[in-house]
Amino acid sequence: MSGLPSIHEFREVLLLDSYNTRLVVLATTLLGIGAGLVGAFLLLRKRSLMGDVLSHATLPGIGIAFALGTTMAGGGKSLGILLTGATISGLAGVAVMLAIIRTTRLRDDVAMGFVLSVFFGAGTAILRMVQSLPNAAGLESFIYGKTASMVAGDFTVIAVVSTLCAIAVIFLLKELTLLCFDQAFAASEGWPVLLLDGILLALVTAVTVVGLQAVGLILVIAFLIIPAAAARFWTERLPVMLILSGVIGGISGWLGSSVSALLADLPAGALIVLTAASIFIVSMLFGTARGVVPKFIDHRRLQRRMGRQHLLRAAYEILESKSRPPVNGPILRESLMEHRSWTPHQLSRLLAQARGEDHLEPTPDRSIVHLSESGFGEAARITRNHRLWELYLIRHADIAPSHVDRDADMVEHILGSEMVRALEAELATRVQVPLSPHRI
Amino acid sequence: MNWTSIDTWIVVTGVLCAMACALPGCFLVLRKMSMMGDAISHAVLPGLAIAFLVGGSRASLPMFLGAAVTGVLTAVFTQWIGRFANVDRGAAMGVVFTTLFAVGLVLIVQAADHVDLDPGCVLYGAIEFTPLDTVRIGTFEIPRAAAVNGTVLLLNAGIIVLLYKELKLSAFDPALAETLGFSSAFLHYLLMTMVAVTTVAAFESVGSIIVIAMLIVPAATAQLLTRRLLPMLLLGVLLAATSAVLGHLSALLLPPLVGFESTTTSGMMAFAAGVLFIIAWIFAPRDGLLMRRFGRLQARELEI
Numbered sequence: 001m002s003g004l005p006s007i008h009e010f011r012e013v014l015l016l017d018s019y020n021t022r023l024v025v026l027a028t029t030l031l032g033i034g035a036g037l038v039g040a041f042l043l044l045r046k047r048s049l050m051g052d053v054l055s056h057a058t059l060p061g062i063g064i065a066f067a068l069g070t071t072m073a074g075g076g077k078s079l080g081i082l083l084t085g086a087t088i089s090g091l092a093g094v095a096v097m098l099a100i101i102r103t104t105r106l107r108d109d110v111a112m113g114f115v116l117s118v119f120f121g122a123g124t125a126i127l128r129m130v131q132s133l134p135n136a137a138g139l140e141s142f143i144y145g146k147t148a149s150m151v152a153g154d155f156t157v158i159a160v161v162s163t164l165c166a167i168a169v170i171f172l173l174k175e176l177t178l179l180c181f182d183q184a185f186a187a188s189e190g191w192p193v194l195l196l197d198g199i200l201l202a203l204v205t206a207v208t209v210v211g212l213q214a215v216g217l218i219l220v221i222a223f224l225i226i227p228a229a230a231a232r233f234w235t236e237r238l239p240v241m242l243i244l245s246g247v248i249g250g251i252s253g254w255l256g257s258s259v260s261a262l263l264a265d266l267p268a269g270a271l272i273v274l275t276a277a278s279i280f281i282v283s284m285l286f287g288t289a290r291g292v293v294p295k296f297i298d299h300r301r302l303q304r305r306m307g308r309q310h311l312l313r314a315a316y317e318i319l320e321s322k323s324r325p326p327v328n329g330p331i332l333r334e335s336l337m338e339h340r341s342w343t344p345h346q347l348s349r350l351l352a353q354a355r356g357e358d359h360l361e362p363t364p365d366r367s368i369v370h371l372s373e374s375g376f377g378e379a380a381r382i383t384r385n386h387r388l389w390e391l392y393l394i395r396h397a398d399i400a401p402s403h404v405d406r407d408a409d410m411v412e413h414i415l416g417s418e419m420v421r422a423l424e425a426e427l428a429t430r431v432q433v434p435l436s437p438h439r440i
Numbered sequence: 441m442n443w444t445s446i447d448t449w450i451v452v453t454g455v456l457c458a459m460a461c462a463l464p465g466c467f468l469v470l471r472k473m474s475m476m477g478d479a480i481s482h483a484v485l486p487g488l489a490i491a492f493l494v495g496g497s498r499a500s501l502p503m504f505l506g507a508a509v510t511g512v513l514t515a516v517f518t519q520w521i522g523r524f525a526n527v528d529r530g531a532a533m534g535v536v537f538t539t540l541f542a543v544g545l546v547l548i549v550q551a552a553d554h555v556d557l558d559p560g561c562v563l564y565g566a567i568e569f570t571p572l573d574t575v576r577i578g579t580f581e582i583p584r585a586a587a588v589n590g591t592v593l594l595l596n597a598g599i600i601v602l603l604y605k606e607l608k609l610s611a612f613d614p615a616l617a618e619t620l621g622f623s624s625a626f627l628h629y630l631l632m633t634m635v636a637v638t639t640v641a642a643f644e645s646v647g648s649i650i651v652i653a654m655l656i657v658p659a660a661t662a663q664l665l666t667r668r669l670l671p672m673l674l675l676g677v678l679l680a681a682t683s684a685v686l687g688h689l690s691a692l693l694l695p696p697l698v699g700f701e702s703t704t705t706s707g708m709m710a711f712a713a714g715v716l717f718i719i720a721w722i723f724a725p726r727d728g729l730l731m732r733r734f735g736r737l738q739a740r741e742l743e744i
Contacts, residue, residue: 048531049475056478103729104721109530110660113474114717117653121710124649125691128707129700218482218545222538229531266546273542280535284525292525 009262020150021261027155028253028272031211034162035223036231036249037169038203040242043228044180047108050201051224053097053116054090054208055217059123061089067130079153083209090205093119098197154214161210165203169242176200177238219269223249226276233287248283252276304353311350312359312379313386314339315371317436328376330368387436388423401438447688449571453586454650454684454709457567457642460593461654462680463600464634466673469659470611475530476515476632477655479537480639481648483514485544493547504640511636512629514540519628567646567706585645592641596634600673607631608669646706653710654680661717664724683713 016022035051042048065085069078093115100111169176178186179196187193204224211220231244256272285293318335319326337347351369354360359375371379394401461477468476484507491506514536521532570585577587600607606627610617614624635655642651662675687709695703722729 043528043531046528046530048528048534052475052478052534100721103732104664104727106660106663107472109472109474110469110656110663113469113478113652113656114660114714116475116478117649117656117710118714118717121649121653121707121714123707125703125707125711128702128704129695129698132701218538218541221534222542225531225534226538229527229535232527233525265549267549270542270545270549273538274546277535277539277542280539284521284527290526 014258021258023152023155024150024261024268025254025257027150027158028215028257028268029250030155030162030253031158031207031215032223032227032249032251032253032272032276033246034158034165034249035207035211035220036227036245036247037165037242038200038207039224039228039249040231040238040245041169041176041180041200042204042224043232044238045200047112048225048229049109049112049221050204051208051221053112054093054205055212055220056116056123057093057119058086058090058209058212059120060126061085061087061092061123063123063126063130064089067126067133070130070133070135079213083213086209086212087205089119089123090209091202094198094201094205098194098201150214154210157210158214161206165207166246168199168203172196172199173239173242180238215272216269219272222273222276223253226273226280227252230276230280230283230287233283233290235289248276248279252279307350308353308357308359309382309386310340311336311354312371312375313383315369315375316379316383319371328371328373330363330370333367333369336369385420388420390436390438392423446571447692449583449586450567450705451685451688453570453583453589453646454567454688454705455681456586456589456593457646457650458654458658458680458684458709458713459677460589460596460638461642461651462658462676463593463596463673464631464638465655465659466662466669466676467607467611467631468635468655469663470669471628471631472529473533474656474660475533476635477639477652479518479533480511480514480636481643481652483537483540483544484510484640484643485541486510486547487513487544489544489547489550493550500644504644507640507643508637510540511640512633515629515632515636519632566704567650567709568704570645588641588645592638596638599630599634603627603630611669649704649706649710650684653713654683657710657713657717658683661713661720664717664720664727667726679713679716683716684709686716687712 016025039048039051042050062082062085065081065088068085069081097111097115100106100114101108106114175186175191175196178189178191179193179200183193186196207224208220211223227249228241228245230248231241234244235241252272252275256275257268259275260266260268260271283291285291288294314336315331316326318331318339319329322329333347336342337344342350351360354375355362359372359378361370361372361375363370465477468474487506487508487510488503489506491502495502514533517536518529518533521527521535522529525532527535567585570583573584574581575584575587606617606622609620610622610624610627617627618624639651639655658676658679659672661679662672665675666672688705690712691703691705691708694708695701720728725731
């Protein structure tokens with residue numbers, strides 16, 4: 001390690017003063033945006049590993065292009081020839097994959113694995129064969145580039161491909177969305193599904209081949225997967241996800257390559273992947289739409305609400321069995337436990353929660369539970385909603401009385417006040433709390 | 441062609457390795473995890489780097505353990521991200537292995553200050569050189585790679601024979617397996633450990649290309665030929681062995697035909713497996729392209 005960078009160095013990197021830094025930072029940022037955009041579609045199509053497949057499938061094309069270039073044109077190691085070979089080979093891999101998916105019952109992952117391993121195997125065999133040609137040394141590392149040694153040409157190609165991706169995504173948004181979410185419907189509506197799939201995979205091929213040459217294999221694979229997967233945690237809407245995915249890709253590229261420029265002995269590609277991975281981890285934990293923590297909190301909240309409703313309804317039903325209409329009075333803890341087969345631990349937790357919400361009167365005896373004024377009112381309301389819902393299911397949804405309790409238990413927790421009013425009107429019930437339509 | 445005892449040993453090693461990979465490969469294909477071999481091949485890097493930094497040498501046992509542990513961790517992390525965060529399995533796998541590889545790269549940069557540790561040559565052996573490194577078992581002297589892959593093959597076969605029913609059920613109906621009291625999670629991690637150990641052992645002895653290919657391609661070919669698990673496993677093993685033999689033969693015979701000197705055996709073994717797949721794709725008795733076309737014609741005739 002060369003120690004912490006000085007403030008001057010910070011400024012230099014942030015303002016993109018040096019030519020090389022500017023080139024690398026801008027190129028990785030652009031590539032991140034482009035890859036983030038197409039990666040989002042790959043994720044939704046469950047083909048995230050396509051970049052992995054393609055980057056291995058380019059190998060035979062590189063070998064053959066080099067051999068042909070050397071024997072016919074004299075200069076096999078020209079970047080244009082090699083990139084053309086890589087692209088053709090990648091597209092051939094995509095074609096084989098699509099053919100396997102469409103004509104056999106093998107699944108996507110098998111088709112992808114087949115193309116990856118067989119093309120890669122054939123590629124190494126071909127590369128070894130062409131080693132005997134002049135000037136073949138370092139062919140593999142020539143194509144599997146290093147981020148730091150980027151040149152102006154790389155930047156131009158990356159800019160063109162990323163722009164192409166953005167344009168294609170903007171103009172084909174509707175078509176590609178349909179392809180991702182309901183391919184069968186798209187086909188039945190007469191959309192050229194195969195062509196759209198081909199366009200999408202051609203864009204992925206372009207990003208992969210260009211990225212492979214400029215920034216290396218692992219970074220391209222990561223760029224196509226991680227930003228999209230991270231964006232997915234924040235939204236359920238595709239346009240938002242596309243923008244987020246592009247932004248996350250761009251930020252990872254920018255931040256990772258900037259840090260790498262500051263700490264000279266850490267490889268840029270690895271740092272960019274680690275930046276993206278950090279964003280992924282934060283998104284996975286805290287993403288508002290699908291993050292682990294928000295989902296856990298939601299789940300806990302729902303459980304608390306359901307527990308509260310179950311407890312109050314159980315209390316009401318016990319009081320109801322004593323006198324009709326029920327009168328508020330002491331209830332044996334034991335009978336509550338039997339009523340819904342709670343464990344003692346579960347019941348204690350529910351009672352503590354109800355006490356906190358002022359639904360219980362304090363009682364000197366622990367074996368007796370006494371609802372408070374507001375608790376009794378709430379219990380009557382909840383029970384009424386539950387029974388209205390049951391009636392609705394039986395009369396309007398043709399559900400057998402014996403099945404209705406389970407469904408009602410699940411749905412009543414989200415019954416809104418409007419729905420309750422509609423049900424009351426529809427069922428023309430005047431009873432404050434209708435009787436249970438089934439035996440309790 | 442000039443066949444020597446070296447060629448015999450290359451083929452024997454290749455056959456053992458291919459068969460060892462094909463067995464867990466069938467289950468990977470059935471469980472939609474075909475890309476696991478490739479993921480592990482990238483993800484073991486930090487394990488190697490840590491083993492090297494801790495142990496301070498390139499001794500093969502710590503390296504092997506480091507790699508195997510990281511391989512299993514790849515599967516565990518993939519499973520967690522897939523399950524708890526509800527991410528598509530392919531994407532989860534991609535996130536995990538690219539991140540682990542990046543961590544490995546950063547670690548290796550640190551280690552490289554002390555001694556040369558090239559990610560390309562630590563783990564990835566070459567099958568052509570296996571006959572040079574031998575071990576003595578009883579009175580026989582056999583290549584170490586053959587011994588290692590033979591052991592792995594026996595282990596894999598043993599586990600599959602012992603837990604055949606459980607593995608079969610959890611591959612096809614994990615929910616039913618769970619209700620019947622087999623822990624799907626246990627079987628999953630057992631299988632993943634099997635894959636990780638097989639992969640790492642084979643990488644180290646014969647190179648990664650054979651492994652990635654033999655995990656997927658023979659199993660996929662077998663799946664085209666049969667719809668039953670036992671025939672699939674047996675066919676997979678047979679196809680893997682055939683690919684290895686054909687691969688070495690074509691590595692010897694093919695280059696002179698197109699005017700080159702030599703090529704890699706491992707690449708050709710993967711390629712041979714691919715050729716067998718394509719033959720099955722076209723000619724498979726029930727699902728082959730020809731039968732499908734023929735069957736469709738028959739159906740049309742019947743309609744007329």
